[in-house]
Amino acid sequence: MSPDQKQALVIELQNLDYCVAMCGDGANDCGALKVAHAGISLSETEASIASPFTSRNPTISAVLKVIKEGRAALVTSFGIFKYMAAYSLVQFISVMILYSIDSNLTDKQYLYVDLGLISIFAFFFGKTESFDGKLVEQVPLSSLISYTPLASLLLHLTVVTAFQVGFICINSRGLNLSSLRVKII
Structure with a gap:
């Protein structure tokens, strides 16, 4: 040709x-x-x-390496996006719950959460490498706006919100959670 x-x-x-x-x-x-x-x-x-x-x-063995690296980059990018979206939504819900009980996080607490926890997790999440094994036929998702990513975000947000509201309800009834002791066997 x-x-x-x-x-x-x-x-x-x-x-x-x-x-x-x-x-x-x-x-x-x-x-x-x-x-x-x-x-x-x-x-x-x-x-x-x-x-x-x-x-x-x-x-042409380079083709498999490019496909593996491309899929790894796509999956990692989607994962980081979902992670940061979930973090933002959870922090929003947490702040709204705290406002409802006339409380808020201090500037140092926000700084600790943002820099001390979230940035470190996101950094190491981005360091993941491609799988060296056999290339599977199933292709990764090609859109963030599809059922699976949105469902996982909503489910995560629902679980976190339920736990936070549950602990506020337990604490408002006068139960002292700090007095509970767990015996590790």
Whole structure:
């Protein structure tokens, strides 16, 4: 195929709603590597300048690595988004509950929660790596606005709210929770 035919083929496959990866090792692959969703250069020549990914190993085994890393990046990004959204919603509900009993967190408490807890968890969440095992057929979610992510956020928010309201109700009845002792066996 000529370079223009390769590029036209990649564009036509994309028009058919295919996710297109292209591997190439020479200057005649540059156009197709640029327009592909994932262009992988199998050499460190002109093709490596045109493609987003370059493999030092001149085989197509790099395709599996790119897919694994891409899926890991997508899942991690979705996870961090859900984590931060859940944190924000839980903090909002907590503050609203505290306002309802004429209380609030101090500035130091907000700082401790934001910097001391949340930032550290988010940092380590982002350090996750791709799975080195077999690539599974099930693809990760492609949209944050779908049933599974929204349902998990709402369920988490419901559970946290129920526990907070439950403890406020228990505490308002005069039960002293600090006097309860748990014996660890």
